[in-house]
Amino acid sequence: MFPPKFRAKQIYNWIYQHHVDSFEEMENLPKKLRNELDRNFSIAPMKIVERQESSDGSVKYLFQLHDGHTVESVLLKMKEAVYDEKGELLHHAKFTVCVSTQVGCKVGCSFCLTAKGGFIRNLTAAEIVGQILEIKKENEIASNRRVNVVYMGMGEPLDNLENLAKAIRILANENGLSISPKRQTVSTSGISSKIVKLGEMELGVQLAISLHAVDDDLREKLIPMNKAYNIASIIDAVKRFPVNTRKRVMFEYLVIKNVNDDIASAKKLVKLLNGIKAKVNLIYFNPYPGTDFERPDPDTMKKFQSYLLDKGVLCTIRESKGLDISAACGQLREKELKAKEEVKS
Numbered sequence: 004m005f006p007p008k009f010r011a012k013q014i015y016n017w018i019y020q021h022h023v024d025s026f027e028e029m030e031n032l033p034k035k036l037r038n039e040l041d042r043n044f045s046i047a048p049m050k051i052v053e054r055q056e057s058s059d060g061s062v063k064y065l066f067q068l069h070d071g072h073t074v075e076s077v078l079l080k081m082k083e084a085v086y087d088e089k090g091e092l093l094h095h096a097k098f099t100v101c102v103s104t105q106v107g108c109k110v111g112c113s114f115c116l117t118a119k120g121g122f123i124r125n126l127t128a129a130e131i132v133g134q135i136l137e138i139k140k141e142n143e144i145a146s147n148r149r150v151n152v153v154y155m156g157m158g159e160p161l162d163n164l165e166n167l168a169k170a171i172r173i174l175a176n177e178n179g180l181s182i183s184p185k186r187q188t189v190s191t192s193g194i195s196s197k198i199v200k201l202g203e204m205e206l207g208v209q210l211a212i213s214l215h216a217v218d219d220d221l222r223e224k225l226i227p228m229n230k231a232y233n234i235a236s237i238i239d240a241v242k243r244f245p246v247n248t249r250k251r252v253m254f255e256y257l258v259i260k261n262v263n264d265d266i267a268s269a270k271k272l273v274k275l276l277n278g279i280k281a282k283v284n285l286i287y288f289n290p291y292p293g294t295d296f297e298r299p300d301p302d303t304m305k306k307f308q309s310y311l312l313d314k315g316v317l318c319t320i321r322e323s324k325g326l327d328i329s330a331a332c333g334q335l336r337e338k339e340l341k342a343k344e345e346v347k348s
Contacts, residue, residue, distance in 0.1 A: 006036055012178055018046060019136070019179040020146045045069075048133045051141065064138065068130060072123055074103040074157050076134040078142060081151075098144065099151040102134040104167055105158025110192050110228050114215075114257065116291050117157045126158070128169035135174065135182075149182055155190035155211070155255075161197035171206050184208045185247065190255060195232045198240035210244055211253035211284075212237060216263055217271035225262075234275070241279060251282040251317065258304060259288045260297035269310040276316060283311055283318040 184207035
């Protein structure tokens, strides 16, 4: 016989509101039910195996999954808490959590360290949600304090669309973390057909496109997947995506020195985004050992930004965080894998 439906709400409340670590702590559940839950389920689908904190307040996590594989997540402090002269809290700190959706990645971007290890498997919805829950617990972020979530860690989110959609709905559930879809952003390398499918699901999430180039020749060198999903198909899919009237589609543009940082590229970008309610986010390339790509100069970034702004395109420069730790996506996992190989040899 199944337990009453209200028990599910109680379990949700214990996990997401009280951040318990075991079923035994769920005091308003019958002992028999707690024992049954403990035998058949696990609250934490992962554990933190490494944590690196930057001087700017960002924290990078390496999570180990049940099968021994690892993924990375990052907690970014966007705004510090504000107190008055008496020490009373005026405004809470604001956080963004960047989470992974896959172990490894199929896309194979030439600038991305995650791609070096290839693709292993998709994360389950529980493993996607678990990253956010564990980070909130570990940093004692109160259950009623909302965080922004960006699906832009390891992996291509739209390659794991079914589990991604489940995770979005779980996070948005009012009995759980109650993170509105408006606070959740899906960052994709541009799988056109699945951008359309995501829009048809009407989940209410924000969309970010990892563009990085303004012509197909260069983009194919940076992102081989562009051969199957070229820029024109991506732009067409974006134009069909339902966007809140107060929101914009984010175009992520990773700026690499002497590759895509010239004004000619800026001109092409303006033309490409014509007719789209867009915002361009310029991102400094974060170098990692073994890469041939270089970080652009700040003056070059500012000139690129100024050109876009002068042409009426909303544009920001993302301030790099975590440069004093393993900042590049996949770098912390790569170090862990190398350490394992050294032990074996």
